[in-house]
Amino acid sequence: MKTRRDIDTTFETGAGSPQAAARGRGLYRSIWRNWCMLAGVLLVSTIGLAAAIPPLLGERVASPWPWIKTDFVLLVGLSLIVIAFVGYLTQQQRRVIAIHRELTILREESDKRIRQHTARLFALSNISHMISVETNLQNIFDRITRMCIETFNCYRASLMCYDADTNDLTVRSVGGHSDTSILNLRQRVGEGIAGYAAQRREPILLSDPADYARYPGLQLKDPSLTSAMVVPIIVRDELVGVLNVSSRSRDVVYDENDLLALQGFASSAGACIRHTEHVNWMRRMVPQLSGEDAGCARGR
Incomplete structure (x- = not known):
């Protein structure tokens, strides 16, 4: 690469x-x-x-x-x-x-x-801007997939979040020509292209049938795909989720430059997701800590 x-x-x-x-x-x-x-x-x-x-x-x-x-x-x-x-x-x-x-x-x-x-620079700046203005995780997921659709001219883009307790990936947002019924669909880590990327924590670029030889054990389940990119979202060596982009048009074939751009998307998305989770956690903890402080003050 x-x-x-x-x-x-x-x-x-x-x-x-x-x-x-x-x-x-x-x-x-x-x-x-x-x-x-x-x-x-x-x-x-x-x-x-x-x-x-x-x-x-x-x-x-x-x-x-x-x-x-x-x-x-x-x-x-x-x-x-x-x-x-x-x-x-x-x-x-x-x-x-x-x-x-x-x-x-x-x-x-x-x-x-x-x-x-x-x-791509504009999309990355928008993702970074979301850190300061957006606190709703679902809105963040939807905006990320929408920007992937606009930037990569893909047939479908989806974002999956990782659940460490069940070792599953859950579809949290999907955009493009797709059925919204796949939302909240769960997939085991190691299964499919997304599970393969999550398990090995490495990006996948498929632009030609010969590319499958670079990923031992990976099987094509959707022959209609002409090109696809799957990038794991990793923050501080911790798996957060997976970002998927796929094309069914012969005029849209992804290369290493596209994969590098999607990796930048995934990195910024991971930072944004973690930041929002921390902000929401702090908002939940502030009233609780304030109540504990008030109780301690009355006890004195």
Whole structure:
């Protein structure tokens, strides 16, 4: 997996990918091909001029060819020069159009990455903002899944909380194209993709059937999924829950960059959940402690 620094460097320079290397080799070959065409045009032009100048000088230059006095030689030579030059210009124009097309594609890809990067930063800032304004856990769960839907353009996003007493994961929020009947559905740790990620406490990225080989024992139960990401929510080495994102569209396939972003979501979500739990616990304890203090004061 790439580090954040590697991904940022790739994002800024656009280098390091096989596509970029292939484009570089293609441009290098095109440069040499253009030089060869230019040399050919110069050679043909030289031959044409050598054939055309003696007739124009009117026998003042010795004839290098036995058929130099014929008009046909001059016409053929000039025609070859024109054809070669037109061919060269046509090739250059086609190359310019191809380069323009490549640059347009690169610009669109860069714009798309910038928009994705901005949307993810905005979503992360919203999660951090929830720490100071939201104290209802269910509202936090729903906002996190909603932001996952908006950010990753996924078919379904769900958040599951871990119950240490029963060693189960419980679906607390679900968004996207899904049936709300799966809310409060319980799943044993170790079962399914979410249970697998929770048990091993490692993120899972599935974007190709071959990816299952990286996770021994993991089985696909929903063949309609084209791509999925599952990230355990861990706070201070303690499992809090699991964040799931899945896609059923062939146009939406997740990669390492998406997984890294979802890990940031999970980390911020875990901190927000723990903070809210502590705030609610303190709110429950304050009246109790105040009553105990008042009782102690009366006892004195």
